[in-house]
Amino acid sequence: MKHTTSSNTQIHLVSLGVFLALALIFSYVESLIPFYFGVPGMKLGLTNAVVVILLYLYGPRDSFLVSVLRILLAGFMFGNAFSILYSLAGGILSFLVMLLLVQTKFCKMIAVSVAGGLSHNLGQLLLAAVLVKNYNILFYLPVLMVAGIITGLLIGIIASAIHARVAPLTKD
Template sequence: MRRFTKITVKEIAQYGCLLAFTMIVSYVEVLFPMPIGIPGVKLGLANVAIVLCLYLFGAFPALVINVLRIILCSFLFANLYSLWYSLAGAVLSFFIMALCKRIKNFSMIGISVLGGVFHNIGQLLIAFLITEVPVLMYYIPVLIIIGTITGFINGGLAKIIYDKIHKYIVKPES
């Protein structure tokens, strides 16, 4: 594993740009909710940057950027409750995405779809643990469909961006 003392200025700038992008799109999603009539549904465009980071820099920087985004956005744009829901969804989805990327049988879009689905499941599990209302579990099929659709959209965007920029990115030294 690489030590933090070897992170270059270019890498820090790249990580900072990804974090800034995730925070901007998270804020835009707060300002303009999706008008589909299902509570709490978002495109999750911040996941585009997380998937890109996972492919460009590896799991650890992607995890750090994801957690920092959630903490900062929760304090700036939301509340303490959203912090726990977001962390649960993000951590579960991140570990599924990182594991599937290591397996190498999944495309970038497939990994993003899994991330979208497991993010929703993680948030629903937290809601169930807090409320202890079993009826919430009936929401799982809806969340799987929504996670699949949004994951496909985000994965497609990540793939298009990756194909355009990966040759210009400074890779971390091992």
């Protein structure tokens, strides 16, 4: 019995590592795509798919861990201190919003991802406004909100399609 438990923990740990690697690859792919909409720092948010799926598969603790580690590692590899700060602000706010929606079972994955995408952009923009000490950049807010909804919708569709296929495999 004891043997089974420890091997389950090991499988769990290895799966988290694989998910983290996947999130990092998504970060890298994103940094290659010049996805530019006239607003600086806008991204597709592919890594959010991993965070959403993990939130459903393994729960908040593991999802948060992978999300933060992904931001730190990707920041050191492809970004700088500032991009880490902006990503952290967006990542943590969107994680909290998504956690709330998932825990209260308010809505399904697609809507969770939409709310996540929107709050990610919101968090980044608010931190940028505070750091640059200029509130005019809040003019980008509506554009970023719409952008976050659209990218969140796409990511949500992808994430729920993946989750439906992956979830049966992780059942112990």
